Amino acid sequence: MSYDRTTAFLRQTGTILVTLIGLLVLTFCIGRLMPVDPVRAIVGEEADRATYEMVAERMGVNLPLYQQFFRYVGDIVHGDFGVSIRTGQPVINDIAHVMPATIELATFAIIGGAGLGIPLGILAAVRRNRPVDHIIRFLTLIGHSMPIFWTGMIGLIIFYAALGLVGGGGRISDYYVGLIPETTGFMLIDAALAGDWEVFGDAVNHLILPASILGYSSMAYITRMTRSFMLDQLNQEYVITARVKGLSKSRTVWHHAFANIRVQLVTIVALAYGSLLEGAVLIETVFSWPGFGQYITNNMLIGDMNAVMTCVLLVGVIFIALNLLSDALYKIFDPRTR
Amino acid sequence: MAHMTSSATSEPRTWRDGRFAMAAVRVGRILRELLGNPSSGFGLVVIIILLLTALFAPLIAGSEPNIVNLPNALKPPNAANWFGTDELGRDIFARIVYGSRISLTIITIVSVIVGPIGLMVGTSAGYFGGWYDTVLMRITDIFLSFPSLILSLAFVAALGAGLENAIIAIALTAWPPIARLARAETLTFRSADYIAASRMQGASSLRIVLKSIVPMCLPSVLVRITLSMATVILTAAGLGFLGLGAQPPLPEWGAMIATGRRYMLDNWWLVAFPGGAILLVSLAFNLLGDGLRDALDPKHH
Numbered sequence: 296m297s298y299d300r301t302t303a304f305l306r307q308t309g310t311i312l313v314t315l316i317g318l319l320v321l322t323f324c325i326g327r328l329m330p331v332d333p334v335r336a337i338v339g340e341e342a343d344r345a346t347y348e349m350v351a352e353r354m355g356v357n358l359p360l361y362q363q364f365f366r367y368v369g370d371i372v373h374g375d376f377g378v379s380i381r382t383g384q385p386v387i388n389d390i391a392h393v394m395p396a397t398i399e400l401a402t403f404a405i406i407g408g409a410g411l412g413i414p415l416g417i418l419a420a421v422r423r424n425r426p427v428d429h430i431i432r433f434l435t436l437i438g439h440s441m442p443i444f445w446t447g448m449i450g451l452i453i454f455y456a457a458l459g460l461v462g463g464g465g466r467i468s469d470y471y472v473g474l475i476p477e478t479t480g481f482m483l484i485d486a487a488l489a490g491d492w493e494v495f496g497d498a499v500n501h502l503i504l505p506a507s508i509l510g511y512s513s514m515a516y517i518t519r520m521t522r523s524f525m526l527d528q529l530n531q532e533y534v535i536t537a538r539v540k541g542l543s544k545s546r547t548v549w550h551h552a553f554a555n556i557r558v559q560l561v562t563i564v565a566l567a568y569g570s571l572l573e574g575a576v577l578i579e580t581v582f583s584w585p586g587f588g589q590y591i592t593n594n595m596l597i598g599d600m601n602a603v604m605t606c607v608l609l610v611g612v613i614f615i616a617l618n619l620l621s622d623a624l625y626k627i628f629d630p631r632t633r
Numbered sequence: 634m635a636h637m638t639s640s641a642t643s644e645p646r647t648w649r650d651g652r653f654a655m656a657a658v659r660v661g662r663i664l665r666e667l668l669g670n671p672s673s674g675f676g677l678v679v680i681i682i683l684l685l686t687a688l689f690a691p692l693i694a695g696s697e698p699n700i701v702n703l704p705n706a707l708k709p710p711n712a713a714n715w716f717g718t719d720e721l722g723r724d725i726f727a728r729i730v731y732g733s734r735i736s737l738t739i740i741t742i743v744s745v746i747v748g749p750i751g752l753m754v755g756t757s758a759g760y761f762g763g764w765y766d767t768v769l770m771r772i773t774d775i776f777l778s779f780p781s782l783i784l785s786l787a788f789v790a791a792l793g794a795g796l797e798n799a800i801i802a803i804a805l806t807a808w809p810p811i812a813r814l815a816r817a818e819t820l821t822f823r824s825a826d827y828i829a830a831s832r833m834q835g836a837s838s839l840r841i842v843l844k845s846i847v848p849m850c851l852p853s854v855l856v857r858i859t860l861s862m863a864t865v866i867l868t869a870a871g872l873g874f875l876g877l878g879a880q881p882p883l884p885e886w887g888a889m890i891a892t893g894r895r896y897m898l899d900n901w902w903l904v905a906f907p908g909g910a911i912l913l914v915s916l917a918f919n920l921l922g923d924g925l926r927d928a929l930d931p932k933h934h
Contacts, residue, residue, distance in 0.1 A: 311778070314774060317772065317774075322787075324791075325787050325791045326791075328791035330793050436919060436920070438916075439863070439919055440863060440915040440916040442870050442874075442908055442911045443914075444871065445870075445904060445907075445908030445911065445912070446908075448894060448904045449901075449904070449905065449908070450896070452897055452901045452904075456899075509715070562812070572780060573781075576782060576783065576786065576875075577782070577874065577875070580874075580893075591783070591786070592875055595786055595787070595790035596877070598790065607787045610779060614779065615778050618778070
């Protein structure tokens, strides 16, 4: 490894470390600002003064703030994220339990969003300023502007209440709950493993509406970005050269222009996948979907400090990781950045 | 002596008047251009309607937003109640009209906080550079590494639910993109000749930033704020919907949807109209922002 690359590596690592520490300061501040007494939450309303003092001493809430911060960071380094006040379980176990539901939802959403968004974006760029471009841009604009929780409710009113085409809230119908042994936490996989295709069909029926609505919002983002990347390419001279030399339009677009935007698209899709966490917070509330989004809102509403701090930290870490991943992808696949 | 002071005061005024006239002409040209394009024209008209609605809410609404009329509860849209009535018999149209005041308050306060903060952080970081820039940009990055709704949720959880805290939380999450943009703009003309000239004339750093750099960043920052108003509207509504923003009986659109949710399967109008209002306003800001970008972009002409 040359000197330059070593310094670059050290710089990069330093930046990540600083960002992570900043993130911890932020979650720590949020936890300290929360209007809940952490000691009271553990000992209960009835506890006498002596017990209160003892627990307070053990938790270190009387220490100076910087010492409390070091304790907090130390705990996290040791993998201790604290216990949720609401469930009495370690927060990290709770999150591991609810995460599969959100991943299942987000994965189907991103498959739909990218599967439709990329071709639509390319189509819009190729047919720039034609009617089809205007229609696609209008659809993406609506996707950007709609309050996603409202779209979810309108979907429920139309497709569940009026037409009866899809299942309502929850991951499966009430009468199937508990029939399937929970092995992976992914409802579709569990149902398939158990060989219960009735439950599988029911789960698909419940998944389809929330996943489509989440997928629509990421499709809007992916289409918009694909269109602008593609336009950048199509305005370049090599495209004209290729066309002048007699290459067909579809070959120019797919073999040359598309090849150049593949890396950008991967990073955009990765970021869109992460952003679904945000949509999940709202959509899971509308559809009573027992995932990460619902977990985070429930804990915020009752002021479960450890759970809120850990969830915020986790979201921050996921986004930092996604950004690093996209930087790395650029470096690996795009020779110009080397 | 008297003559000298009068000329000293009158001269800057005529100069200023000229500048205001030029600015007025420029604004007029931008407005014409915005109205000339169907999509940005639509956005501008919707926002003007929103302003007028908020201003003249008592005249437009036709009734008070909080009058409970239980015998008239859950009536579908009809001639007397255009958008129907909610579970307490309150007129939904009146509530949406009064709700526009809340939306407008949120937008105004957030942009008044976020614009100056973002501009100051971004321009000073870009102008001074060095460790000052590094520290500020690290902080900005940490804020940017969150989806805005989740960060505002966390701040509201920390500060307590309510409209004021929701506004503070949204403002806390909305300044970083503006700071980023202002910094990037500052970097492009930090080493320009006119900056060097004013520095050699003895202008202080503060003066250079305020008089020479901030005005140059203003157009793109304005576009960015307009576009982020769409997100602000959605985030505020989302917080209201989750019960962490404006609290009932305030006729905030997101909170109206949250209460309407319980009755929505049989009474669609309880959620359809407030949500439609959110969609319309957010769409309008997106369209206006795109239009402003084209109108203010010098390459466009």
